[in-house]
Amino acid sequence: MARTVDYYFAPNSPWTYLGHRRFVDIAKSAGATVNVLPVDLGGKVFPVSGGLPLSKRAPQRQAYRLLELKRFSEHLGQPIVLQPKFFPVATDDAARLIIAVAQADGSEAALRLTGRILRGVWVDERNIADKSELAAMLAEEQLDPRRLEEAASPAVQQRYEADTQRAIEAGVFGAPSYVIDGELFWGQDRLDFVQRRLTA
Numbered sequence: 001m002a003r004t005v006d007y008y009f010a011p012n013s014p015w016t017y018l019g020h021r022r023f024v025d026i027a028k029s030a031g032a033t034v035n036v037l038p039v040d041l042g043g044k045v046f047p048v049s050g051g052l053p054l055s056k057r058a059p060q061r062q063a064y065r066l067l068e069l070k071r072f073s074e075h076l077g078q079p080i081v082l083q084p085k086f087f088p089v090a091t092d093d094a095a096r097l098i099i100a101v102a103q104a105d106g107s108e109a110a111l112r113l114t115g116r117i118l119r120g121v122w123v124d125e126r127n128i129a130d131k132s133e134l135a136a137m138l139a140e141e142q143l144d145p146r147r148l149e150e151a152a153s154p155a156v157q158q159r160y161e162a163d164t165q166r167a168i169e170a171g172v173f174g175a176p177s178y179v180i181d182g183e184l185f186w187g188q189d190r191l192d193f194v195q196r197r198l199t200a
Contacts, residue, residue, distance in 0.1 A: 003198055004033040006179040008167045009114070010041040011094040011128060012087060013175040014080065017118035018072050019188025023178070024111050026191060030198035036102045036110040038095035039164040041175055049173035054088065072189070079123050086127040092160075093151065094128040099159050100151040101143060112141050 005027055009016040027034050039045060042053050054062065066082050073080040094117050102110035116137045120126035126133050135148050150156065170179050178185045180197050 002031045002033065003180055004035065005194070005198070006035045006037055006166075006170065008037045008039050008163075008170070008172045008177040008179070009175045011038055011091045011098065011114065011117050012089050012121050013041070013118075014069055014122055015174075015188050016176040017122045018069075018076060018078055018080070019176055019191055020111075020115050020118055021078075022076075022188070022191050023176070023194070024115070026195045026198065030195070032198050034107045034111065036098060036107050036114065037163045037167065038091075038098045038114070038160070039167045039172070039175075040092070040095070040160065042091075044164045045167055045172060048168055051173055081122060081125055084121055085125040086129070087121060089121065089127065090129040093131060094134060096151040096156050096160055097134050097138070097147060099156050099163070100147045100153075101138075103156070103159070104147060104150065105143060109141070109143060113137065113143065116141055 007023065024034075041051075046052065054065070057065075069080060069082055098110050098114055098117070101113050117128055117134075120128055120133065120137060126137075128134065131148060135145060138145055138147055167177070170177075170182075171184050172179075172186075174186055176186075176188055178190075178194050180194065183197065185191075185194050185197070
C-alpha cells in the first residue's frame with residue numbers, strides 16, 4: 001500500500017539540501033505521495049521546540065556543524081559551499097513560492113523547485129530572498145511566472161502559517177523532518193529508516 005510522507009523543511013537548510021535528492025528518489029521508488037511543506041522554522045518552530053538560530057549556538061556546536069556538513073558532502077558526493085555568500089537568508093518568500101507551485105502544479109513540480117532553491121543557496125550562492133532570483137528559478141524549472149505573484153496572496157500566507165502549526169503539532173523541531181503515519185523521522189541521516197518505513 002502506497003504511503004504519504006509529510007515533508008517538512010526550511011528552504012535554507014543545508015541538511016535538507018543534502019537529503020533532498022535522495023528523499024525524492026526514495027519516495028518515487030516507493031510510490032509514495034509527498035506533501036511538500038516548507039515551514040517557518042526559525043521564526044515559529046524553534047521558539048517552541050528549544051531550537052536556536054545558528055548565530056546563537058555555542059562556538060563548539062557551530063564548528064562541529066561545519067565539520068559534519070563537510071563529511072556528509074564528501075560521503076554523499078554532493079558539492080556544498082560551507083559558508084555561502086547569502087546565508088543566513090530570509091526564507092519566507094521562497095517558502096511561499098514553493099507552496100504556490102505545490103497548489104497550482106502539484107508536488108512533483110514543488111519538489112523540483114525546492115531542489116533548485118536549496119542548490120541555489122548551498123552550491124550556486126544565489127540570494128533566495130531576492131524575488132528576481134526566485135523568478136529566474138521558476139523559469140529554469142519551466143514553471144509559470146505567475147506563481148511569484150500568487151505566492152504573495154493571503155491564501156498562500158494562511159497555508160504557510162497552517163503548515164507551520166501542523167509541523168509544531170507533529171513534533172517537528174528541525175529540518176528536514178519526514179512524518180509517515182504519524183511517525184517522525186528527523187534529519188537526512190535518517191533516510192534509511194524512511195525508506196524502510198515506506199517499503200515495509
